Amino acid sequence: MAKPEQDCDWVWVRAPSEADTTVPHWPSELESDSEAERPLKVVFLQPAKYWTDAAPIGNGRLGAMVWGGVTTEKLQLNHDTLWTGEPGNYTNSSAPTVLSKVRKLVDNGQFSQATAAAFDLSGEHSAVYQPLGDLDLDFTELGDSYTSYRRELDLNTACVTVSYNIGAVQYRRQHFSSKPHQAIITKVSANKSGSVSFAVSLTSQLHHTISINSSNQIILEGTCPSSNDTPAGIKFSAILGLQVSNGTVKSSDGKTLKISNADSVVLLLTAASSFAGPFVRPMNSTVDPQSVAQSTFDKMKGLSYSDIYQYHLDDYKNLFQRVTLQLGDAANADTASESTADRIKSYKDDEDQSLVELLFHYGRYLLISSSRPGTQVSNLQGIWNKDTEPAWDAAPHLNINLQMNYWPALPCDLSECQEPLFDFISSLSVNGSKTAKVNYEANGWVAHQVTDIWAKTSPDRGDPVWALWPMGGAWLCTHLWEHYSYTLDKGFLEKTAYPLLEGCASYLLDWLIPGSNGYLETNPSTSPEHAFIAPDGKNASVNYSTTMDMAIIREIFFSVVSAAEILEKSESDLVNKIKTALPNLPPYKIARDGTLMEWAIDFQDPEIHHRHVSHLFGLFPGHTITPEKTPDLCKAVANSLYKRGDEGPGWSTVWKMALWARLRSSEHAYTMVKHLFDLVDPAHESDYEGGLYSNLFTAHPPFQIDANFGFTAGIAEILVQSTEQELHLLPALPRDKWPNGCVKGLKARGRVTVNICWKKGQLHEALVWCDNDQNNLERLRYGKQVAPLTLVGGKLYRFDADLNCLKNWPLRK
CATH class of the missing domain: 1.50.10.10 (Glycosyltransferase)
Structure with a gap:
């Protein structure tokens, strides 16, 4: 295929959003073979020792942390509606x-x-977010001598894979949380038939009972504490069923299922609660969580693992593939020999920008996984929590x-x-x-x-x-x-x-x-x-x-x-x-x-390095302080940031990153990017301020998810800023750190979509389009260059480094 004009070496890769169903079909000179999907994996070379070594999966409502053990595997489970208390x-x-x-x-x-x-x-104090329970797999009869261990969370598929060898047999586990089927799915397999044997059980820290029905389903029923700490709050239920290939299933204690000599086993877990809305007391709810969980489970009857996985993949990729980011050349860190934790440790020396890409996309992954239409809001830990008394109640x-x-x-x-x-x-x-x-x-x-x-x-x-x-x-x-x-x-x-x-x-x-x-x-x-x-x-x-x-x-x-x-x-x-x-x-x-x-009043400040920068709200995320309209105030904001200093918990770091980006200070914005890349040791997390855990969760410490989301937003702010009248390209690009790159699919105000390519630290070209005539954009800005901008809905505009509009093409359905 012919490449675009001016040797632009990137093409459009994006799934349509529900809000933007008009997708550009390129004119012939812009058509090209699709670029390979860039690897985006959080890699672990050993089982989790701490909760923050586990890998998160979620569908907005149902989440799990995958520990990836060999002799025992744990999926720590969460449901977004499990809270203490009642309406107050x-x-x-x-x-x-x-x-x-x-x-x-x-x-x-x-x-x-x-x-x-x-x-x-x-x-009064708030209610407290509660864990659902644990899904435990026991493989002890296979022994504990293993080689070639690898666990990875693939952001492109929202799937965690665990693999290792015991003797000549390679074992593999795949885990994902399906939005279409509202279930957590695990497939256990081996490359030698009849090699899959393990015991599976469910348990919970909350008041609960366990039973096994005639269909060999494990049923967990429990209750969250009420306001007076008695088990009379929100009720919940989880149902675990199996699809077993060529093996046997039995239970000797009425609580645990033992699978023997199977080729593969698929575990399907659904869960529900009696929560009927924020204004309904648990005791007045008419929702039967076991019936809801069973009904959800029954909808998967007749579906194979491949069927369920494909539904999951289609749903997830429709969201995740909307934005791509490339900082530098092809990714260089997706190797089996290097864990993500080691990459974090070495970042301050090698400044591997593919790790920045990974953390940017990780925030998008976590938002998709913890907040979907019909779920609860993403809380202080998203949906992932192991404690009945989490930090700040989650x-x-x-x-x-x-x-x-x-x-x-x-x-x-x-x-x-x-x-x-x-x-x-x-x-x-x-x-x-x-x-x-x-x-x-x-x-x-x-x-x-x-x-x-x-x-x-x-x-x-x-x-x-x-x-x-x-x-x-x-x-x-x-x-x-x-x-x-x-x-x-x-x-x-x-x-x-x-x-x-x-x-x-x-x-x-x-x-x-x-x-x-x-x-x-x-x-x-x-x-x-x-x-x-x-x-x-x-x-x-x-x-x-x-x-x-x-x-x-x-x-x-x-x-x-x-x-x-x-x-x-x-x-x-x-x-x-x-x-x-x-x-x-x-x-x-x-x-x-x-x-x-x-x-x-100009009071004396007893803590000049305080973590909050609340008084700078007007610059970001607000809009009443801007470099163009209030330069004196921007100078005062910069002085405030200097006075506060760079230290602080993760969320403070990324807020400062966005503030520096709004000030168009690429150097300081990048300083805050780099500041976040400090590997936190969970055994001594109180010794740290900010940083990342081995699974890329951000630390206050302890874990708070807000900085994961703030980092992603901060990177977007470095690359594109907009008001209702102005679109600003690469406003805070750290040119010496990210000399070459491209970003595709970022949104701007006015229902505008932006793709940008830059080379040698300078804008190479940009593609801009919208599907409506309602936007009020008047100016396109890059550095000190400003050009008039009028976008007609249904047209795709291409701009060069001097903001000249090279050409426009019609968008077609």
């Missing part, structure tokens, strides 16, 4: 009195006293963590994976309207810092420095407008986004009160998890009008005004109130040391 009362009738007291103390400049008084505004935290989980969804063309987030925001709005009315005597709805499956909206219990933060729901609502700005889905804007934004804005208008300085203010106000030194010399956290409060409020108000214009609601009472309030919000301020002020 997220109101506090005494809050208005306490609120009045706190506000007076703040007005009098008694910030440490206000902080102490604000403890009485706290609520609860979604709304002061950065849950939001960061969904940062890559839009730029990486996984908008469907955001649907659980929007469902969750809708649930929060129901409980949050009660919290707003009772606690704050306000209209609309509010949510605070920590939530759970029951859509908890009240403050958490504890120190106001983190518990008192009534801006969590507002930050989540920025994702609603972002979704519209990328997809231009007017139906979503009208039916889902705008009603939620209206309620959020109504609350914010009531939360804002006139201040003594002539501006509207939020009081009380905190900057998440960060204290200051009050005038009396004591540490305090409660004051008024923190920078983050105002940055989020501006984003919401601008979003409502923009949405109202599109929906022809610009003359509504709400919009008029917002237009009146906007010019009365306090502006950003620059501190004496040249940094962006975090609080309304």
